Amino acid sequence: MQPTNIKNPEYFHKVVDCQYACPAHTPVPEYIRLIAAEKYTEAYMINWESNVFPGVLGRTCDRPCEPACRRGRIEAEPVAICRLKRVAADHKADVKKHMPSAPFPSNGKKVALIGGGPASLTVARDLAPLGYEIHLFDEQVSGGGMMRSQIPSFRLPEEVLSEEVNFILDMGIHSHFKTYVKSLREILDKKYDAVFVGTGAPRGKDLPDLPGRWDAKSNIHIGIEWLASVAFEHIHSIGKKVIVVGGGNTAMDCCRTSRRLGGVEVKVVVRSPFAEMKASPWEKEDAMHEDIPILDCHVPKTFVVEDGKLKGMTFEKVHAVKDENGKRSLVSTGEPDVFIEADDVLLAIGQENTFPWIERDLGLEFNKWELPSVDPVTFQSTIPSVFFGGDSAFGPKNIITAVAHGHQAAVSIDLYCQGKNLNERLHPMVNLVSQKMGIHEWAYDSKIVDDLRYVVPQAEKAITLKDRKKEVELGFDVQTAFKEAQRCLNCDVQTVFTESRCIECDACVDICPTSCISFVPNEEEDALRLHLNAPAKNKNQDLYVSDALPTTRVMVKDEDVCLHCGLCAERCPTSAWDMQKYLYQVTKAGSCSHIR
Numbered sequence: 001m002q003p004t005n006i007k008n009p010e011y012f013h014k015v016v017d018c019q020y021a022c023p024a025h026t027p028v029p030e031y032i033r034l035i036a037a038e039k040y041t042e043a044y045m046i047n048w049e050s051n052v053f054p055g056v057l058g059r060t061c062d063r064p065c066e067p068a069c070r071r072g073r074i075e076a077e078p079v080a081i082c083r084l085k086r087v088a089a090d091h092k093a094d095v096k097k098h099m100p101s102a103p104f105p106s107n108g109k110k111v112a113l114i115g116g117g118p119a120s121l122t123v124a125r126d127l128a129p130l131g132y133e134i135h136l137f138d139e140q141v142s143g144g145g146m147m148r149s150q151i152p153s154f155r156l157p158e159e160v161l162s163e164e165v166n167f168i169l170d171m172g173i174h175s176h177f178k179t180y181v182k183s184l185r186e187i188l189d190k191k192y193d194a195v196f197v198g199t200g201a202p203r204g205k206d207l208p209d210l211p212g213r214w215d216a217k218s219n220i221h222i223g224i225e226w227l228a229s230v231a232f233e234h235i236h237s238i239g240k241k242v243i244v245v246g247g248g249n250t251a252m253d254c255c256r257t258s259r260r261l262g263g264v265e266v267k268v269v270v271r272s273p274f275a276e277m278k279a280s281p282w283e284k285e286d287a288m289h290e291d292i293p294i295l296d297c298h299v300p301k302t303f304v305v306e307d308g309k310l311k312g313m314t315f316e317k318v319h320a321v322k323d324e325n326g327k328r329s330l331v332s333t334g335e336p337d338v339f340i341e342a343d344d345v346l347l348a349i350g351q352e353n354t355f356p357w358i359e360r361d362l363g364l365e366f367n368k369w370e371l372p373s374v375d376p377v378t379f380q381s382t383i384p385s386v387f388f389g390g391d392s393a394f395g396p397k398n399i400i401t402a403v404a405h406g407h408q409a410a411v412s413i414d415l416y417c418q419g420k421n422l423n424e425r426l427h428p429m430v431n432l433v434s435q436k437m438g439i440h441e442w443a444y445d446s447k448i449v450d451d452l453r454y455v456v457p458q459a460e461k462a463i464t465l466k467d468r469k470k471e472v473e474l475g476f477d478v479q480t481a482f483k484e485a486q487r488c489l490n491c492d493v494q495t496v497f498t499e500s501r502c503i504e505c506d507a508c509v510d511i512c513p514t515s516c517i518s519f520v521p522n523e524e525e526d527a528l529r530l531h532l533n534a535p536a537k538n539k540n541q542d543l544y545v546s547d548a549l550p551t552t553r554v555m556v557k558d559e560d561v562c563l564h565c566g567l568c569a570e571r572c573p574t575s576a577w578d579m580q581k582y583l584y585q586v587t588k589a590g591s592c593s594h595i596r
Contacts, residue, residue, distance in 0.1 A: 001525050001554075003547040006496065009430040012582045014542065015559050016492045018081055021068035023404035025428075025586045026050035028065055028081055029492040035087055036485035038478065043088035045098050050586070051085075052122050052168075052403050053147075055160045058086025059473065060151055062249075062280060062398040070489050073561070077453035079487050080476075087481040089160070095167075100129035102172035107131030109417045112192040114181050117145020118399050119390030120198035121168050122406025123413065128171040130414060130590040135192070136173055139180040141232070143169055146200050146391075147399065149228040150250065152257050153469040184358045184386075194385050194413045197372075198406070201351040201391040207245075212303030216310035220303065223254045223348030230257055230468070239343025240264040243313055245300055246348030247277035252284065254346045255292045260468035267340060268294045269313075271330060273320050286472070290461060299330065301337060303345070312341040351396045371395060378422040379409040387413060407588055414589040426587040435493060435579045436569070444579045446490050446565050448513075454484045489564050494582050497555055499546050501576035504553070508568035508577055509533065516558040517568060522548065532556055 004011065014020050018028040027046055034043035047054035061082045069078030109132050113120040116138030124134045140148065143165040147156065169175055181187060187195055204222035207213055213220065219239070223246065229235040242263040244255040247270030258266045268287065270277055274296040277284065284294065298315035305311065314337045318330040353371055358364060365373040365382040372381050374388045381388055389405030391397060412422045435444035457474045464470045476484060509517050515534040522528070528543065529536040536543060541560035548554060569577040 001522060001528055001543065001545045003554075004542070004544050006494075006544075009428055009584065011542070012432070012492075012494050013428075013584045015494065016582065016584065017068040017070055017541075018065040018079075018491070019584065021064045022051075023064065023401045024051045024407065025404075025584065026065075027492065027583060027585065029488055029490050030583060031088060032079070032081070032084055032485045032488045033490070035084055036482055038482075040088050040091040041093045041095055041098070044092040044095055047085055047088060048095070048099070048167075049588075051400060052125055052406075053118065053164045053399065054085050055089035055164050056147060056156060057400060058082060058084075058089050059156050059160070060147075061085070061400055064400070070491050070563075071487055074563070075450075075452065080453055080456065080484050083456050083473075083476060084481060084485060086475050087478070090475055091478065096170075099167060100171060102128070102170065104129050104131050104172065106133065107417075109133065109193040110135065110191075111413060111417075112137065112187055112190070112195045114184075114187065114195065114197045115145055115199035115390075115392065116140060116143040116175075116177070117198050117200050117390060117402065118147060119392075119402040119406040119409070120145070120196060121165060122403045123196050123198070123389070123410045124173050125168045125171065126407060126410035126589045127413060128168075128173060132417075134173045135176060136169075137176045137179050137181050137187075139178065141177055143175065143177070145198070146224075149231050150224050150253065152227070152253050153231070154256070154260065154464060154467075154472050155253070157469070157471050180357075182357050184364070185362060188362070188383075188385075192385070193417050194387065196409055196413065197386065197388045197392050198390045198402070199355075199392045201353045201396045203352045203354040204250075204347065205350040205352060206347060207300060207349070210300055210303060212305045215305040216303065216308060219310040219343065220345045221347065223250050223346045224351060226346055227253060227257065230261065235261070237262045241312075241341050241343045242266045242346065243340055243342040243344075244268045244346045244348055245313075246270060246350070247272055247279055247294075247296075248348060248350070249279050249283050250351070251346075251348035252279050252287045254348050255287055256290055257468060258344075258346065259290055259292065259465055263344075265341075266292050268292060269298045269300070269315060269340065270294065270296050271299050271318070273297055276320070276328075290465065295340075297330070297333075298338060304339065310342060310345065312339055313345060314339050351391070353392060353395065355392075369395070375422075377408070377425070378412040379405060380412055380416070380422060384416065407586065410589040411587075429583075429585040429587055431583040432494070432496070432580045433583075435581055436575070442566070442570070442579070444490075444493055444566055444581070446493065446563075447486075448489070448563055448565055449486050451483060451487055453487070454480050491564050492582050492584075493564050493566070494580050495544075495557065495562060495564065495566075495568060496578045496580045497544070497546055497557070498576050498578070499549060499555075501574045502546075502549055502555065503574055503576075504549055504551055505573065507571045507573065511567045511571045513565065513567065514561045514563060516560075516562045518556045519549070519551075519553045520556060521552070522554045528556060532558065534558065534561070536560060
C-alpha cells in the first residue's frame, strides 16, 4: 500500500465517524467537550454554525451520527449525541451577541426564497450577512415549514422553534408569510438575481383506489395534512378508535397526537415487518410506551363503510419472503382477512413532491418522478438562476439534510451572483494541533470510561397524554450531561505518526488496548488487512500506513478500532506518535465563518 496522505483534509474527517456521517458535518466531539466543560454557549455556537437549529435538532434529528459513533462499536449504545446537542441549547446564555447582526452593507443583489423551512432558512442565514436582500415567501403564518406544521409540540415546543427561526429572520429578512406563490414565472419576472426553492414534499400519499376510500372521506385523513391542521389548531379532537396506516416517523407522530386528542384505541398498521419499518427505533419505542400497538405485516384491502359511516378497515396478513438475490416481497399467509374497527383513519404512507405552481414551459426540466433536474453538488436547476434544496430537491429526507443542502445552495448562489464557476467549491477549514505541551506533559487526557448510555428522562405519561403541547422528553440535567459527555472517545484527536522518529521498539504495539497498531512487511491492501496483529475486516474504514521504516517494515494502524486513548503517544520514547486535535469546518458562502 502507498503511504497515507494525512494532509488530505478528508482523511482524518472520515476517522471522526460522527462528524463524517452528519450531512452538515457538525464538529461533534468539539461541542461535546465544551458541554463537559460547562461552556454551553460556546457549544451552542459550534452547532449553530453547522446545523443552524441546535434546539430543534437536539429534539428531532434523525441522528445519522449515532449509528456511526465509535462508542457503539465497543458497546451496544453510542454516545447520546443528539440529546447532548439539546443540553447546549437548553443551558446557553445570550447567543445573539455572537451572531451576525443586521443591518448589513448591501451588495446590490436580491434573492427570493420559496418556502420557509430549514433549507430556505439556512440559505437566508448564510447569504444575509454577505449583503444579499433576502425575500422569503411562505403560505404559513410564520417560519419553520414542516418543522412547525408536522412535528408535534410534545416533541418540539413552539417557543424553541420560534426562537431559532427568529434568530435568522432578525437578520433583516423580508418575510412574506401567508403568501402562496402560485407562479414561478411571476417570481422570475420580478428580476431576482437568484431564486431558491425549499418547499419540501408537501403532498401526502393516498390510497385512492382502495374500496370504500371515498364513501366516508370525512373520517379518512392524509397524515401530514392532519398534523398541520392540529398544529394550526383547526382540529382539536379525533374519534376514540383510530387506525394509523404507515410505518414511518410521520405515522408515529400521527398515532401519538391521536392519543392526545381523544383517541383511546389507537393502532398503527404497517405492511412491512416491524424490524424493517422506516420509523426510527426510538420513535417506535415512544409510541409503544404510550400504549399504542404496532401491527406489522398487514396490507390494507378495504375501508369498511356502512350507511355512509366509517366502521373500520380490512387487512390481508402477509409475511416477508426474500428471493436468491435478497429482494423482499410480501406474500399472503393465507389466513382470513383481519377487520379492525375505526372511527377515523390517518394515512401516513409517504410524501410526494408537487409543483403545480411551476409552469412547464419555463425551461425547468423534471425527471420521471416529477422532481426537478438538479445538480447534486451545486443544487442548480436547468434554469441557471433557480436552485432547489431540502425535500423539494431529491424527495423526503430530514431536517439536517435540508440544512446541508441550504449551506451548499448558498455557496452556489453566491458564486452565481458573482459570475464565478459553481463547481469550484470552497475548501473546508482544517486545523491539526498537537496536544503535547512538553516532553512528558499532555493537554490531552482520554480516560476511557465504561459507563452505559444514560437514559433521557420523560415527563409522566398521565400528564403528557392530556396535553398535546406538554413536552415529553425533559432532557439531561447538567450532571447527567457531563457523565454522558465523558463517554465520547474524542475521535477528532488523531494519532499522528512520524516515520523519521520511530526506532521500531514496538512499545506502542505492546500498550495498545485494541491491538490496532502493527509493524509488518508492506503488501497489497487485502493481504495486509489479514496479516496485522488483529485482522482489519471493516473495509469501510481506512488503514493508516506509514512510509517504509529502516527495517523495510511499515506501521499500519486500523482506524476502525482505535480508541484515540493516547497511550501510544504517551509510551513512545521518541515522540514518533503525537496526539493532534483535528478541526474540520465546512466553509460557508463568502467566508469560512460568520461567528464573531
